[in-house]
Amino acid sequence: MSERSGTERPVASLVIPSRGGVDRLPHLFHALGRQTTTDWEAIVVLDGDIDSSAGVVDAAAAELPVRSIVFDENRGRSAALNAGFAAARGQVLIRCDDDLRPAPDYVASHIARHESSTAVGVIGLYRNVYPDTAYARAYGRARDRRFREEAYAATATWRYWAGNVSVTRETYDRVGDYDEDYRAYGWEDVDWGYRLQVFGAEVILAPELETLHHIAAVTTEIRIERAFHSGAARRTFVGKHGSQVFGERAPDHGWWGRLIDRTAERDGLSQLRARARKADATLDRMPRWAAEKRVSWLVESAARSGEMHPEQVSADV
Incomplete structure (x- = not known):
């Protein structure tokens, strides 16, 4: 990957909240190293480093434009997202979970969706990858397929705001930070998606941004x-x-x-x-x-x- 000077702003910034991601992050970094564009940076926000994930980020930084923000203690995903977006320098802000496996055109596709409009929110759905568990066989895989079918048929697309999304810096600043009242698991994303559509942005699902997701809920x-x-x-x-x-x-x-x-x-x-x-x-x-x-x-x-x-x-x- 070509080097960029420390003062040159990238087009896109990826914000990656992570907790206990020492085994997940190397796979994500491998995928990011295969991107078709080099015009990006990644900020990994470690919500309390409980497994030496900072060392994984530091090692990746020798080859990729990644850096970390490390919280001393667990502050929640909203706080991690807010810290990452505050530090981001790009014009296109991409939320990317640490258990995704982005395709080579992932960053370029997010950027392309913002070339004609700044007031748009872009959602890429997950394609969940399950180990072969009883839960996956009985429920997980079938429900995953139905979820995507229902999402593409839905009108309230903001409800699907999650861990593979993007907006411009201008839109993010006008909508505001993620709400840190959502301290545990869930709904900070839906809340932000709702506020985005109240702001007046068009919220779209981009089929080309469906991304493999090594899901944590395997039982x-x-x-x-x-x-x-x-x-x-x-x-x-x-x-x-x-x-x-x-x-x-x-x-x-x-x-x-x-x-x-x-x-x-x-x-x-x-x-x-x-x-x-x-x-x-x-x-x-x-x-x-x-x-x-x-x-x-x-x-x-x-x-x-x-x-x-x-x-x-x-x-x-």
């Missing part, structure tokens, strides 16, 4: 914990913006809705984790439709339980 138990945290974070969003953003939740008087509500009222995070561990041990012995339904029950119940029991959420995730 039902991990997926349950994330759903619970996400449910709790949804309360923060509703408290800030109001429930009318999504429309009122229609009561489900059918047997499935009653099952979800009863489970969520009765079970907190520890009970749902125990159910999920049992599910992971038995999914492969169940008919595929029944296994998928069992995971769906636990995921939906966990999200609803998180809304009901937000005090059980730990910030250190």
Whole structure:
């Protein structure tokens, strides 16, 4: 990669929040080293360096235009994003999670989407890569395909703002920082996407930016914990913006809705984790439709339980 002087501003800045990413970051850096454009920089924000990830970034910096910001302690993903975007020098700001595997035209494609308009938000969906677990076979892979189909058919595209997105510096500064009230897992992205569309930007899904994502939720138990945290974070969003953003939740008087509500009222995070561990041990012995339904029950119940029991959420995730 060609060298750039320290005073020359790159076209694009990638902001990469990371915690415990010592095994993920080398794969990301390998992909970034194959980019078709060299006009970029990357800022890795280590949200507490718990595994010597800073050394991985320092080693990569010998070959790539990457640098790190290291927090002394865990401050949350919103704080990490804000620090990274504050330090970014590029005109196009790309949020890139540390478990992505970008294609060679990743940076160039993000840049190209901003050449005709500065007031646009660009979303590249994940293509989740799963190890061959019972959860992946019963639920994860099928749900991943349906998620992308639903996203491309949706009108409220801002809801899909996540870890593979970009805006211009001008737009970012006008929308403002990520909200640090979202301290644990989830919804800081949805919140920012909502604020982006309120600002008046067009929020688009770019199919050419679908990117491989080595997903962390590889078991039902991990997926349950994330759903619970996400449910709790949804309360923060509703408290800030109001429930009318999504429309009122229609009561489900059918047997499935009653099952979800009863489970969520009765079970907190520890009970749902125990159910999920049992599910992971038995999914492969169940008919595929029944296994998928069992995971769906636990995921939906966990999200609803998180809304009901937000005090059980730990910030250190």
